[in-house]
Amino acid sequence: MATSTKGPGLKLDDQLCFALYAATNAVVRAYRPLLGELGLTYPQYLVMLALWQDGVTAVHDLAARLQLTSSAITPLVDRLETAGFVTRARAADRRIVLVALTETGRLLEDKVAVAQQAVVCRTGLGERDLADLRQELKDLAGRVADDVIAPTD
Template sequence: MTDTPTQVTGEPGGPGEPSLLLEDQFCFTLYAASRAVTGVYRPLLDAVGLTYPQYLVMLVLWQHRTAPVKDLVATLHLDYGTLTPLIKRLEAGGLLERRRRPDDERVVEVALTPEGAALRERIRTVPPAIGAAVGLSDEEIKTAQDLLRRLTANVARHTSGGGSG
């Protein structure tokens, strides 16, 4: 018996065989980057009483003032089971209100309250702070966003049956 542990390198066994090294996994690179960036958001959003997912909901509402819940689900890539509790907490905090659309009561909309609209001014320091933490030029950020949007669309197409399997 030896004192040295057996090392499994994860190197491919032959030509064309994929690597099993953690650092070679694209999914891990995305996961680590996402965790790092959302970790920078946490203290900034804590200061105004929002979680990162709540911040995303508020961004949509600051842009549109009102939005059907169905549109929030699609825009934020969340399911109803995840979004509904977020909306309820934001409503309990006085930042938005839910209401049925007068012309179609089947549609539930969320709308900013005056308090929710006012929070927008307090949050203006967040994007520059994130930009500084990311440490990329505006052009690099745009390139990364374009690539990630394309990746998202490709994966969505693939998982909805449009891929080659």
């Protein structure tokens, strides 16, 4: 294996971003077949998690909760509605679209919990280690997001 003598000596294996990327991909790959059996993709699963936890939610609030744009949420909600897991309705303020679980969507939660527990088991981490890792990642995301400077005109 050749090593470069030019530049600052950046190494892939030393990059936090790559470790996070690889871990994320591994977790999503572990979820994929389990969720697929239930008719969900991983991004749809995230939408459903938010709805199970928060109840009826406006599309723009759902997007903010998942740190996505409303235009990224809309196709996910479209597919979830087609599958019979959610419904959409306009609020009194017609600009606001509310997303609600159907009975089928509510009943899916118990089945998804089994899939989620299977993935947790695959991590090999105990409850305390999982909670610590989750908190570290949330803190990291918050610090990095806080440091991002919004572009000015």
